[in-house]
Amino acid sequence: MFGISFGRIAAVFVKELIQMRRDRLTFAMIIAIPIVQLVLFGYAINSDPKHLPTALNVQDNSVFARSLTAAMQNTGYFTITHIVKGEREGQDLLASGTVAFLLTVPPDFSRRLARGERPSLLMEADATDPAATANAMAAVSQLPATVFNNDLKGALTSLQATPPPFNVVVHRLYNPEGITSYNVVPGLIGVILTMTMVLITALAVTREVERGTMENLLAMPLQPFEVMVGKIAPYIVMGYIQVTVVLIAALLLFGVPMLGSWFDLSIALAIFIAANLSIGFTISTVAQNQLQAMQMTFFFFLPSILLSGFMFPFRGMPVWAQAIGEALPNTHFMRIVRGIMLKGAGLGELFGDIWPLLLFMLVVMGIALVRYRRTLD
Amino acid sequence: MNGELAIDVAGLTKKFGSRTVVKDFNIQVPKGQVWGFLGPNGSGKTTTIRMLCGLLLPDGGQGKCLGYDIRTQAAQIKRNVGYMTQRFSFYEDLSIRENLDFVARVYDMKGRKQAVDEAIAQLGLTKRQDQLAGELSGGWKQRLALAACILHRPQLLLLDEPTAGVDPQARRDFWEEIHTLAGQGLTVLVSTHYMDEAERCDRIVYLAYGTVLARGTVDEVIDNSDLFTWIVTGEEVRGLAQELHGKPGIDQVSVFGVTLHISGTDQAALERAIAPYRNRPGLTWTKSKPSLEDVFIHLMGPFREQVTG
Numbered sequence: 001m002f003g004i005s006f007g008r009i010a011a012v013f014v015k016e017l018i019q020m021r022r023d024r025l026t027f028a029m030i031i032a033i034p035i036v037q038l039v040l041f042g043y044a045i046n047s048d049p050k051h052l053p054t055a056l057n058v059q060d061n062s063v064f065a066r067s068l069t070a071a072m073q074n075t076g077y078f079t080i081t082h083i084v085k086g087e088r089e090g091q092d093l094l095a096s097g098t099v100a101f102l103l104t105v106p107p108d109f110s111r112r113l114a115r116g117e118r119p120s121l122l123m124e125a126d127a128t129d130p131a132a133t134a135n136a137m138a139a140v141s142q143l144p145a146t147v148f149n150n151d152l153k154g155a156l157t158s159l160q161a162t163p164p165p166f167n168v169v170v171h172r173l174y175n176p177e178g179i180t181s182y183n184v185v186p187g188l189i190g191v192i193l194t195m196t197m198v199l200i201t202a203l204a205v206t207r208e209v210e211r212g213t214m215e216n217l218l219a220m221p222l223q224p225f226e227v228m229v230g231k232i233a234p235y236i237v238m239g240y241i242q243v244t245v246v247l248i249a250a251l252l253l254f255g256v257p258m259l260g261s262w263f264d265l266s267i268a269l270a271i272f273i274a275a276n277l278s279i280g281f282t283i284s285t286v287a288q289n290q291l292q293a294m295q296m297t298f299f300f301f302l303p304s305i306l307l308s309g310f311m312f313p314f315r316g317m318p319v320w321a322q323a324i325g326e327a328l329p330n331t332h333f334m335r336i337v338r339g340i341m342l343k344g345a346g347l348g349e350l351f352g353d354i355w356p357l358l359l360f361m362l363v364v365m366g367i368a369l370v371r372y373r374r375t376l377d
Numbered sequence: 378m379n380g381e382l383a384i385d386v387a388g389l390t391k392k393f394g395s396r397t398v399v400k401d402f403n404i405q406v407p408k409g410q411v412w413g414f415l416g417p418n419g420s421g422k423t424t425t426i427r428m429l430c431g432l433l434l435p436d437g438g439q440g441k442c443l444g445y446d447i448r449t450q451a452a453q454i455k456r457n458v459g460y461m462t463q464r465f466s467f468y469e470d471l472s473i474r475e476n477l478d479f480v481a482r483v484y485d486m487k488g489r490k491q492a493v494d495e496a497i498a499q500l501g502l503t504k505r506q507d508q509l510a511g512e513l514s515g516g517w518k519q520r521l522a523l524a525a526c527i528l529h530r531p532q533l534l535l536l537d538e539p540t541a542g543v544d545p546q547a548r549r550d551f552w553e554e555i556h557t558l559a560g561q562g563l564t565v566l567v568s569t570h571y572m573d574e575a576e577r578c579d580r581i582v583y584l585a586y587g588t589v590l591a592r593g594t595v596d597e598v599i600d601n602s603d604l605f606t607w608i609v610t611g612e613e614v615r616g617l618a619q620e621l622h623g624k625p626g627i628d629q630v631s632v633f634g635v636t637l638h639i640s641g642t643d644q645a646a647l648e649r650a651i652a653p654y655r656n657r658p659g660l661t662w663t664k665s666k667p668s669l670e671d672v673f674i675h676l677m678g679p680f681r682e683q684v685t686g
């Protein structure tokens with residue numbers, strides 16, 4: 001056998017770069033995917049949705065209750081969509097997701113308010129999507145301090161002073177803890193890279209088979225390692241371009257902090273991108289055509305998005321799902337990026353997640369090299 | 378003696394699943410010769426060529442190409458062989474120059490730019506060098522492919538139907554080029570369906586359904602066939618062809634404009650069959666050697682029945 005030749009790697013590298021530049025559709029996809037995903041997920045990161053449907057269960061039809069509902073609507077977060085008669089009906093609306101909130105004004109509210117007993121209102125919230133309801137909850141808790149100032153006149157003026165004349169008791173239903181939303185940006189980098197990098201290399205090699213250029217490639221004195229490196233390298237550059245797009249948006253639009261070092265981040269990125277590219281290369285050694293390559297990519301992509309901790313909190317998953325998650329590069333990459341960006345951790349502290357990435361990359365590259373065909377058999 | 382053989386293989390066999398596509402294939406091609414490889418579609422020409430350059434692993438047999446073992450030294454063979462695939466397999470989304478440049482890099486050529494410049498100039502494509510290969514016509518694609526195959530100065534050229542779908546002038550230029558290269562010591566094995574191209578080869582090998590049915594110079598192949606042929610010339614040969622079809626003693630009747638080729642393996646039976654027509658006015662009868670095409674079609678006969686029957 002001959003040694004590895006830099007010239008032959010360069011041959012594949014240059015060819016691939018030219019093809020990448022000419023393939024406008026793929027190029028556009030590579031830039032468009034991060035932007036589209038950012039817009040989609042970015043909405044979730046910056047979630048401050050307004051006009052959430054709210055049901056009222058008013059058992060005390062007084063001037064106070066009317067002021068209260070007006071004030072709630074004025075916060076912009078609530079739109080009263082239902083006036084219910086009875087607790088049961090309200091609960092059903094919440095359970096079905098028709099409304100996000102159910103506000104109950106108890107029967108003796110105004111009487112107890114007037115007596116200065118500081119009565120309570122019950123605010124029940126559908127907290128399955130805590131990010132969506134958090135700001136509305138904050139707004140409602142501001143209400144008691146000011147809402148009745150116009151109504152409390154004459155003998156009741158004394159009640160205007162602090163402490164507020166009544167309480168709002170908030171019940172978060174279904175998902176009491178909630179998830180932190182900073183998870184999303186590191187996760188998004190991982191998800192975007194997983195999807196595009198795996199797909200693009202898988203397609204880049206399968207395309208050679210489909211177009212019949214593979215026969216020529218195999219008839220030339222190119223070694224599998226040279227083809228692999230030459231084909232992967234241009235896409236590492238591409239991966240960095242994507243990450244730059246996502247990071248700029250994350251920092252500018254969503255104010256995600258960057259506490260760690262850019263250098264550490266770029267090292268972690270290089271390993272992660274190479275790991276994904278070698279997955280793509282491996283897929284291309286199995287797939288017969290581009291459609292199959294696409295299907296296999298999604299087969300890999302789904303667990304990467306579902307079991308990596310991007311969609312659901314990792315610690316909340318069953319043990320078997322965590323085990324699968326630990327085997328996926330995206331899981332470790334998300335922890336690394338979160339560590340670097342949000343906690344300011346260095347590569348040394350994150351080594352526990354670096355080595356699985358490295359190991360993954362090496363093993364998959366090995367599989368790809370063994371599987372890469374040397375003949376047309 | 379062995380040192381002078383560019384290709385020396387014996388017993389090559391290739392199966393796809395349970396189907397044997399090439400059976401017990403032997404050839405010894407001396408250096409500097411041009412050999413033609415003929416046979417109907419699906420007879421195993423491409424498969425054989427692929428085994429010779431290490432693209433397919435034979436299921437049986439062994440041999441050497443340029444002195445390298447086809448089983449174990451594929452890497453060395455690939456460096457010294459130029460293989461032109463049946464289907465255009467350079468990059469249609471790369472320009473002419475970029476394709477040649479890619480090849481030059483892959484073969485680690487010194488003086489890459491100069492070699493590519495020369496190849497482009499020789500092709501006469503200096504003005505169109507930045508055109509995408511995919512935009513070239515069939516004939517130009519073939520010429521580009523040939524230029525790319527000989528760029529690294531191989532010692533052996535394996536050309537798989539290089540002139541399929543190419544116009545006569547381009548075919549002639551192509552063969553001129555091949556003979557020039559052979560004159561410089563290059564060995565060429567070229568598969569083709571064209572009889573006139575077969576006649577330009579030093580030797581021909583005729584393959585049908587994986588088996589070599591004939592080999593040698595064109596004259597040897599014709600002489601070794603047990604075929605007897607009469608050629609009839611005249612305005613009315615078309616009608617005569619209809620009448621002769623299927624007569625005992627006549628194996629083939631084919632019309633070439635105003636001439637008719639009538640062939641059979643049993644000379645006496647053939648003469649008997651044509652006797653009643655010999656005196657028709659307006660027809661000239663000549664006893665002749667069969668053409669190469671007559672021989673090939675005759676050779677395929679039993680297989681054709683096998684396939685259809």
Ligand SMILES: Nc1ncnc2c1ncn2[C@@H]1O[C@H](COP(=O)(O)OP(=O)(O)O)[C@@H](O)[C@H]1O
Pocket residue numbers: 393398416417418419420421422423424425
């Ligand atoms: N990769 C393959 N898998 C299965 N059958 C094949 C393959 N390649 C060729 N064949 C079959 O082998 C036979 C010989 O093909 P080929 O060598 O291409 O013939 P030729 O080049 O003479 O037309 C054909 O019947 C073809 O269908």
Ligand SMILES: [Mg+2]
Pocket residue numbers: 419422423424463537
């Ligand atoms: Mg063929």
